[in-house]
Amino acid sequence: xxxxxxxxxxxxxxxxxEGFPFGGDTLVFKVNGKVFLLTGLDSDPLQFNVxxxxxxxxxxxxxxxxxxxxxxxxxxxxxNTIVVDGTVPxxxxxxxxxxSYTLVNKKK
Numbered sequence: 001x002x003x004x005x006x007x008x009x010x011x012x013x014x015x016x017x018e019g020f021p022f023g024g025d026t027l028v029f030k031v032n033g034k035v036f037l038l039t040g041l042d043s044d045p046l047q048f049n050v051x052x053x054x055x056x057x058x059x060x061x062x063x064x065x066x067x068x069x070x071x072x073x074x075x076x077x078x079x080n081t082i083v084v085d086g087t088v089p090x091x092x093x094x095x096x097x098x099x100s101y102t103l104v105n106k107k108k
Contacts, residue, residue, distance in 0.1 A: 001083055001093055003027075003039065003046055009094065010037060013101055036104035037097060046084040049074055050100035060096070064088055 010029050019029050022038075029037040033052055033072075039048035049071050049087060052060065059079050060068045067087045071079025084090060 001046075001090055003041065006037075006039070006046075006048065006093075006097070008030065010097060010101075015105070016101075022059050031101055031105045034104045036100045047072070047081055048084070049081050050096050051078055052080050052099060052105045053103070054078060056099070 007018070007027075011018065015032050016054050017033075019028055019030070020026065021028055025040055025042050027039050027041055028035055037048055037050050043072065057070075057078070060080060061070070064087060067083040067085065069074035069081045069083070072081045074081075080096070082093065084093065091103065
């Protein structure tokens with residue numbers, strides 16, 4: 001997935017907005033005003049942060065130690081940074097995005 005594919009996928013979800021609250025280099029997606037995905041536009045390969053259940057976060061980091069990392073500049077218990085270089089299957093990328101959306105949207 002590239003940034004445009006992620007953007008298209010995310011913006012299809014109900015109540016999602018996008019913006020640059022941290023400056024022009026960081027694209028942030030929110031649901032009902034709460035961040036669920038953010039990405040640096042200058043990273044190569046693409047990387048993004050998503051919220052994750054703490055136990056699942058550990059499992060994913062163990063399964064993909066080079067590509068799923070503790071959340072950069074985030075609470076490392078609840079957030080993962082995903083390095084998108086083709087190693088992590090597209091289906092799993094979407095699953096992590098969906099999970100983050102659901103976790104954040106529950107806390108209205």
